[in-house]
Amino acid sequence: MKILVTGVAGQLGHDVMNELNLRGIEGVGSDIAEAYSGLDDGTAVxxxxxxxxxxxxxxxxxxxxxSVRPDAVIHCAAWTAVDLAEDEDKQDKVRLINAAGSENIAKACAAIGAKMMYISTDYVFDGQGEEPWQPDCKAYAPLNVYGQTKYEGEKAVAENLPNFFIVRIAWVFGKNGNNFIKTMVKVGENHDALKVVNNQIGTPTYTLDLAKLLCDMIVTDKYGYYHATNEGGYISWYDFAVEIFRQMAERGYEAYDDKHLTVTPVTTEEYGLSKAKRPFNSRLDKSKLRENGFTPLPDWKDAVKRYLDELLS
Ligand SMILES: NC(=O)c1ccc[n+]([C@@H]2O[C@H](COP(=O)([O-])OP(=O)(O)OC[C@H]3O[C@@H](n4cnc5c(N)ncnc54)[C@H](OP(=O)(O)O)[C@@H]3O)[C@@H](O)[C@H]2O)c1
Structure with a gap:
């Protein structure tokens, strides 16, 4: 089987390529740059x-x-700068990448009979209430431009292909890019007090763990909509930050212990408005994974531990 991966210079694409390589599956990486030499860490990319x-x-x-003639495309490329996407002069470009770009891939997959997997987000929903979102829920109501264009991408995939995977994820962290953990490790080192939002609820997704699931899925014909984040329950960004700092302190980094750093939970309102509206409810129900025989991702706290091992090594 040959798999083309888009967005290979990003967080998820990078790990998907490595996972394919580990499994001996033929992978071809792609991204917007003329050439991509990968991370300078000797990884398979x-x-x-x-x-x-x-x-x-x-x-x-x-x-x-x-020319590549892949059997499947795992489409990880996207515009992912959520706040910047709100700028009037950026919106056309965001739509071009997330909606038209995904449509181009869907149509090309249809023409050569390749499977397509589109990576999406809980931002296609309105983030209200406390009930976890079901993968087959059709109550799309994005709150921001990024979410709207990712929804348009989902629609293009569903309209152009008889069979497809749409996998929604949230709160992503991977080695090859910026994310919440990297930010917390950086700011925690030189601050003695931080405020972190505690009324946006979801679960993080470690790209290394997700890449394994996506590779498990793509070789099957169990098409459809799925949700995939790490296990371990629903948490706030505050809970996430506290666990990151706890693990850093446990590793002997004093700057992050309670004597050197105070973390205060605040509401989104108290924290101050960001350009893009964020969902309060990012709870994604993942039971469909087990129902279809897929192995869910490990606990998010364990994922943070392995990520910090990777980051600090
Ligand atoms: N990050 C999150 O928290 C999050 C949450 C939910 C869902 N997702 C989804 O998960 C997927 C992977 O996210 P990620 O965090 O790995 O993204 P990422 O790190 O931002 O990587 C995306 C990659 O796509 C590339 N790209 C942008 N425009 C392109 C174009 N026109 N043609 C080809 N490649 C292009 C980017 O290149 P440049 O950097 O040069 O633009 C980048 O290398 C995306 O579909 C995203 O929407 C992400």
């Missing part, structure tokens, strides 16, 4: 084939898919 593909360029997408 550096040694696997790479092809430049701007997903907004339909002719280029058609040409790459026709």
């Amino acid at each position: 550096t040694t696997m084939p790479y092809v430049k593909m701007d997903i907004t360029d339909k002719a280029e997408v058609d040409s790459v898919l026709n």
